Amino acid sequence: MHPSPGGSPGHLTHTFKMENKVPGQSAAQKIIAHASGKDSVAIGEIVFAKVDAQLMHDNQGPYRMGKDFESLGLPIWDKNKFVLTADHHNPPTKDTQTKVLNITRDFAKEHELPHFYDGEGICHILMAERGFVRPGGILTGTDSHTTNAGALGALGIAVGPTESIGILTTGEVWLRVPETIRVDFNGKMPLGTWGKDLSLLAIKDIGVAGGDYKVLEWGGDAVMSLPVEDRMTLTNMSAEVSAKSSLIEVDEKTEAYLREAGVEGGWKAFTSDPDVTYAARYEYDVSDLSPQVACPHRMDNVFPIEEVDSGPIQRAHIGSCTGAKLEDLRGASRVIKGHKVAHGVQLLIAPASKAIMNKAWAEGTLEPIIDAGGILMPTTCGICTGTGLGQLGPGETCVSSANRNYKGRMGSIDASIYLGSAAMVAASAIRGHVADPREFLS
Numbered sequence: 238m239h240p241s242p243g244g245s246p247g248h249l250t251h252t253f254k255m256e257n258k259v260p261g262q263s264a265a266q267k268i269i270a271h272a273s274g275k276d277s278v279a280i281g282e283i284v285f286a287k288v289d290a291q292l293m294h295d296n297q298g299p300y301r302m303g304k305d306f307e308s309l310g311l312p313i314w315d316k317n318k319f320v321l322t323a324d325h326h327n328p329p330t331k332d333t334q335t336k337v338l339n340i341t342r343d344f345a346k347e348h349e350l351p352h353f354y355d356g357e358g359i360c361h362i363l364m365a366e367r368g369f370v371r372p373g374g375i376l377t378g379t380d381s382h383t384t385n386a387g388a389l390g391a392l393g394i395a396v397g398p399t400e401s402i403g404i405l406t407t408g409e410v411w412l413r414v415p416e417t418i419r420v421d422f423n424g425k426m427p428l429g430t431w432g433k434d435l436s437l438l439a440i441k442d443i444g445v446a447g448g449d450y451k452v453l454e455w456g457g458d459a460v461m462s463l464p465v466e467d468r469m470t471l472t473n474m475s476a477e478v479s480a481k482s483s484l485i486e487v488d489e490k491t492e493a494y495l496r497e498a499g500v501e502g503g504w505k506a507f508t509s510d511p512d513v514t515y516a517a518r519y520e521y522d523v524s525d526l527s528p529q530v531a532c533p534h535r536m537d538n539v540f541p542i543e544e545v546d547s548g549p550i551q552r553a554h555i556g557s558c559t560g561a562k563l564e565d566l567r568g569a570s571r572v573i574k575g576h577k578v579a580h581g582v583q584l585l586i587a588p589a590s591k592a593i594m595n596k597a598w599a600e601g602t603l604e605p606i607i608d609a610g611g612i613l614m615p616t617t618c619g620i621c622t623g624t625g626l627g628q629l630g631p632g633e634t635c636v637s638s639a640n641r642n643y644k645g646r647m648g649s650i651d652a653s654i655y656l657g658s659a660a661m662v663a664a665s666a667i668r669g670h671v672a673d674p675r676e677f678l679s
Contacts, residue, residue, distance in 0.1 A: 263510075264417075269286055271507070272286035287409055289375055290377075292320050292369075293378065294360045295323045296337070300337045302402050306402045306406075309406065312406070314406055320354070320367075320369055322360040324354075324356070324360050326338055330624070342355065358616050359561075359616070361382055361558040362590045365386070370498075371389070373507050374392070374504065375392045381476040382558055384453075384475045384476050388468040388491075389495065390484065416452070417513070418451050418454065418516050419456065419509075419518045420518075420520075421460075423458045423521070423522055424458065427526055429675035430528055431467055431660065432467035432470035433658040434527075435521075437531050437656070437657070438521065439453075439478075450479075452480065453472075453478065455472065455484070457521075466562040469559070471485065473558055473559040477537075528541070528542040528673060530545045531655065532547075533653040536643075542672075547636065547653075550636050550665060550671070552583050554647075554662065555585070555659045557618065559639060559640040560640070560662075562593060565658070565660075571678060572664050573611075573664075573666065573677070574605035576667045577610055578666045579669035583612065584663075585611070585627050591616050594613075621637070621647070632651055634655070636654075637662060638661075638662050642656050663677075
């Protein structure tokens with residue numbers, strides 16, 4: 238209580254202390270708070286958070302940070318939470334790649350790593366398949382597409398090789414708590430559209446820098462209708478707007494995927510509060526959505542397929558962590574069954590993991606693609622990262638289910654890359670130019 242204004246010191250009036258109400262928390266804030274031992278965290282606050290798993294691959298791993306790590310003389314904080322993969326330079330196409338692979342393999346052997354995967358698949362898919370991604374956790378990785386983990390309700394955060402040394406030795410990462418952008422897709426997914434089409438539509442509007450140091454939170458009826466693998470396309474492609482991370486709410490489909498990956502609990506899912514303040518919101522009705530295509534040479538240079546004229550293509554590529562999962566291969570198989578690849582077009586298929594390849598073989602998904610003239614490639618990153626077989630030459634044009642299409646991404650800087658769903662790639666391989674998959678579906 239305080240003296241009333243203008244009154245005598247003995248004449249008091251009542252004032253009331255207001256409760257400090259915590260603003261609505263996003264799912265990302267809740268995950269970070271949980272990992273840092275706090276009840277809540279504020280946007281912009283810097284915290285140290287415990288990591289549930291750390292990913293490192295050959296291109297951004299021991300080859301770049303190994304000597305610095307060894308110089309510390311410190312042990313890895315928890316080998317069971319550390320995953321090392323050899324997927325970017327594997328199999329090697331030149332001696333410099335062989336050097337990177339040998340350093341990676343020597344590091345795994347020296348440290349007796351129980352989770353080293355050599356040519357088994359692309360790192361982000363392996364993390365999900367092998368049960369290292371759990372809802373409510375934080376996963377760090379030396380790759381921008383670590384955001385892939387958001388499809389399983391985990392916060393996947395990319396770090397550099399130097400920062401990864403600190404994580405390897407402490408099991409913690411420092412973070413500035415990011416804002417969240419909400420993206421909702423509602424309505425029934427039309428024939429011939431997949432998660433790739435949703436992601437490209439959003440990327441067009443948000444822009445390649447529009448999500449800088451923010452979390453993309455995907456939702457809506459259309460998103461939740463997608464299989465978990467197709468949701469991964471959304472969270473993976475979040476990196477193409479420079480997002481810090483990405484999230485999709487956990488549901489029964491998520492739980493079923495986790496059970497198949499051997500995860501039977503021990504996790505906690507988080508959802509955003511109803512009164513959370515988003516940095517931005519995007520809402521779409523997909524009922525009349527056409528397949529979307531990212532044209533050269535930007536991921537946000539997106540148009541409906543009816544407006545795209547690529548001219549002749551020389552390469553069609555079904556691959557990468559964003560475009561060669563089982564659902565992607567199924568879509569491509571449905572389109573290409575009974576057809577042949579156009580003369581002058583080379584169709585390359587690189588399943589995202591050996592497990593996916595084996596499932597696709599067993600259920601008959603790969604056979605129509607191979608019969609059409611497709612060439613089966615190793616289950617690694619390949620030309621998506623510009624390191625594998627099938628590099629583009631000057632003046633060549635490729636249609637790909639990968640996640641990036643800037644100059645030089647798949648070989649020559651004078652080549653052109655169009656991005657779309659695996660089904661769109663299959664249709665384009667048949668026609669010899671960017672083509673609509675709906676033409677081959679019923």
